[in-house]
Amino acid sequence: MAKIIVNATHKGGEGKTTNSIMLAEYVALILGLKTLVIDMDPQANFSGRYIPMEYDPANKGGKIPSLHPDYDANEDHTWDGRSSIGNIFYGQEVIPYPTLIPNLELLPAHSSKLQDAEAVTKSEVLEKVHLQLKRFLELPDVQNEYQIIIIDTPPSKGPLTIAAIKAASHIVIPSQMEQFSIEGIYGMLQLWKQESYSRSKNNPISLVGILPNQVRDIKLHKQFLSGLSKMNSVGDYVMPHLIKKRAIYTEILVEDANPKSIFELPKGNVARQEYESACSFIMEKVLNG
Amino acid sequence: MAKKKVFNIGNALSSGLEETISAAHNYSGELRVDIIPIKKIEVDPENPRDFLINIDELYKGISTSDPNFSRKTQEKESLETLAHSIKEQGILNPIIVYKHAEKYRLIAGERRTLASIIAGFNDIQAKILDVKPSSLKISVLQWIENVERSDLTLWERLRNLEKIVSVYANSKGTTLDQVTITELSNLIGCTKPHAINYKAVLISDQEIKNLIHENKIKSLEKAALLSNIKSLDIRKNAIDACLNGAQLKKLKMIAELGLEKNQLGKIKSIEKRGRQLSAVNFGGTKNVNVARLIVDSVLSHNLLSHISDYFKDIDWNDYKSITDTFKQLVKKLEELHVK
Numbered sequence: 235m236a237k238i239i240v241n242a243t244h245k246g247g248e249g250k251t252t253n254s255i256m257l258a259e260y261v262a263l264i265l266g267l268k269t270l271v272i273d274m275d276p277q278a279n280f281s282g283r284y285i286p287m288e289y290d291p292a293n294k295g296g297k298i299p300s301l302h303p304d305y306d307a308n309e310d311h312t313w314d315g316r317s318s319i320g321n322i323f324y325g326q327e328v329i330p331y332p333t334l335i336p337n338l339e340l341l342p343a344h345s346s347k348l349q350d351a352e353a354v355t356k357s358e359v360l361e362k363v364h365l366q367l368k369r370f371l372e373l374p375d376v377q378n379e380y381q382i383i384i385i386d387t388p389p390s391k392g393p394l395t396i397a398a399i400k401a402a403s404h405i406v407i408p409s410q411m412e413q414f415s416i417e418g419i420y421g422m423l424q425l426w427k428q429e430s431y432s433r434s435k436n437n438p439i440s441l442v443g444i445l446p447n448q449v450r451d452i453k454l455h456k457q458f459l460s461g462l463s464k465m466n467s468v469g470d471y472v473m474p475h476l477i478k479k480r481a482i483y484t485e486i487l488v489e490d491a492n493p494k495s496i497f498e499l500p501k502g503n504v505a506r507q508e509y510e511s512a513c514s515f516i517m518e519k520v521l522n523g
Numbered sequence: 524m525a526k527k528k529v530f531n532i533g534n535a536l537s538s539g540l541e542e543t544i545s546a547a548h549n550y551s552g553e554l555r556v557d558i559i560p561i562k563k564i565e566v567d568p569e570n571p572r573d574f575l576i577n578i579d580e581l582y583k584g585i586s587t588s589d590p591n592f593s594r595k596t597q598e599k600e601s602l603e604t605l606a607h608s609i610k611e612q613g614i615l616n617p618i619i620v621y622k623h624a625e626k627y628r629l630i631a632g633e634r635r636t637l638a639s640i641i642a643g644f645n646d647i648q649a650k651i652l653d654v655k656p657s658s659l660k661i662s663v664l665q666w667i668e669n670v671e672r673s674d675l676t677l678w679e680r681l682r683n684l685e686k687i688v689s690v691y692a693n694s695k696g697t698t699l700d701q702v703t704i705t706e707l708s709n710l711i712g713c714t715k716p717h718a719i720n721y722k723a724v725l726i727s728d729q730e731i732k733n734l735i736h737e738n739k740i741k742s743l744e745k746a747a748l749l750s751n752i753k754s755l756d757i758r759k760n761a762i763d764a765c766l767n768g769a770q771l772k773k774l775k776m777i778a779e780l781g782l783e784k785n786q787l788g789k790i791k792s793i794e795k796r797g798r799q800l801s802a803v804n805f806g807g808t809k810n811v812n813v814a815r816l817i818v819d820s821v822l823s824h825n826l827l828s829h830i831s832d833y834f835k836d837i838d839w840n841d842y843k844s845i846t847d848t849f850k851q852l853v854k855k856l857e858e859l860h861v862k
Contacts, residue, residue, distance in 0.1 A: 413532075416532055416536060416540075417536060419540065420536060420539050420540055420543065423540065423543040423544065423547070424543060426547060427543050427544075427546055427547040430547045431547075431555060431556060432555045432556060432557050432651075433555070434555065434653050435653075441547075453528060453530060454530045457529065457530040457531070458530060458532055461530075461531060461532045461537070462532060462540075465532075465537055465540060465541055466541045466545070467541055467544040467545045467548065468537075468540045468541055468544055470544075471544065
């Protein structure tokens with residue numbers, strides 16, 4: 235079974251997308267595992283890192299994936315040449331995009347399709363959205379193709395995040411060491427708890443841990459981190475690695491960045507080492523329990 | 524110097540985080556509660572049902588040519604109250620099902636399922652087990668579901684319990700009456716005093732069981748009390764009193780009176796309270812003549828004539844003087860009888 239890792243927290247700006255990017259590139263580049271990344275966030279930032287995204291003419295501010303490289307207008311008469319994870323909510327075919335990174339493929343976001351899925355009303359939610367991603371990822375085609383699947387979620391506790399959690403085998407909660415962020419952890423733990431109740435014993439959902447992110451050398455961050463680590467049972471889930479606030483983590487995301495990935499920096503680079511040890515910790519838990 | 528700043532994650536948030544994680548740890552995979560479509564629910568053919576009406580008939584209506592039309596209509600009406608409350612409040616406890624191929628088979632919650640259909644719902648909250656549990660486990664689950672229901676008679680509860688305990692005894696290779704109180708209380712998850720009562724009634728004789736069946740005895744405690752009375756006479760009295768509406772307290776009195784009668788002739792040991800006595804207390808009296816009789820009798824003893832001089836000047840009109848005399852008398856006697 236492919237391992238399915240979700241980076242989730244419903245508070246924005248905690249580093250879900252950055253963390254998904256780093257983890258995906260670590261798995262593909264360093265571990266060399268066949269990896270699929272899925273962008274469930276209608277903002278589509280994650281998708282834009284790997285393929286060109288276009289503004290949606292029908293939905294101001296929304297984005298759609300560019301034409302698929304395999305698309306041939308002369309041959310493909312029933313396909314419009316674009317494919318996104320949003321398709322699964324409409325019973326449409328899904329074709330992953332290759333990326334410039336070896337072993338890494340992407341199912342990009344489609345803003346309006348995902349927004350519509352996020353906005354379904356209560357009675358429709360269950361059948362249409364909650365289980366759709368899980369069903370899709372359980373398809374033999376998907377399972378046989380990939381070893382690791384990484385899902386980036388929107389900053390909400392809505393149907394898309396729930397769908398991702400229902401599909402997941404592992405959850406990572408990136409969080410700043412600040413008041414609102416830790417309240418965000420609480421909200422995410424509720425989802426995890428609820429989901430873990432409903433899993434059968436042979437298909438559990440494991441909380442890999444809370445990844446302290448954007449940590450600065452200030453008293454607030456230090457004391458919140460040590461407070462969290464000292465709590466009963468919670469302490470076991472605070473990862474022993476933290477990610478500091480560094481300019482390089484955002485600089486590497488700009489379009490003409492060189493190198494493109496943190497894992498293409500020299501091995502001795504502090505930032506690379508920092509993320510590499512966090513990712514290695516996460517993947518150790520994911521692959522070896 | 525300014526006070527040092529300390530940043531704490533608030534108490535409420537801390538304890539919330541801790542509780543969430545330990546709850547997830549303790550119950551993961553155990554409380555698989557989900558919302559399932561009612562159409563995917565079917566009754567377990569191996570389980571006796573209380574209802575004739577079925578899920579399909581609630582959706583499609585009862586055929587008027589059905590020989591059970593009137594009973595099924597009655598059943599439907601009996602579910603209306605529950606349906607109304609489900610419409611208002613939802614179901615309070617999820618039903619229990621297990622997965623059977625593409626369907627879910629009911630273990631407990633037939634009334635809630637049927638009533639939810641009447642209330643117009645298409646799905647229902649259910650606790651889902653992955654595989655069919657053993658028949659013992661099913662019986663126990665049904666027991667737990669039903670024990671709080673007020674519309675079950677004592678007889679119905681006992682019948683269920685008898686089924687569970689027999690299956691359990693069978694699996695152990697023993698008989699029903701050999702099942703211990705501890706086993707019983709573990710099996711159905713009740714307190715020991717409660718289990719003691721159940722056990723007493725389970726092994727009681729036919730007369731009491733008949734009365735329970737006829738719904739003449741409705742309380743478990745009364746039934747257990749009656750079952751425990753050995754003497755047939757007393758039991759008959761107690762049963763008569765019970766049928767005439769005697770309270771549990773009254774029945775206990777009847778049973779205990781019987782007990783005393785049985786044990787006539789024996790001296791009941793007197794209940795001791797407080798510290799144990801370390802000396803003999805002679806007690807007191809207001810009657811001067813009694814005091815005088817005791818003193819005179821003692822002093823007239825031929826071995827004690829030599830001390831009678833000490834007690835010549837007693838003022839027999841003064842309690843204080845008499846009391847002092849007794850004290851001195853006891854003291855003198857103790858001196859003579861030092862061991």
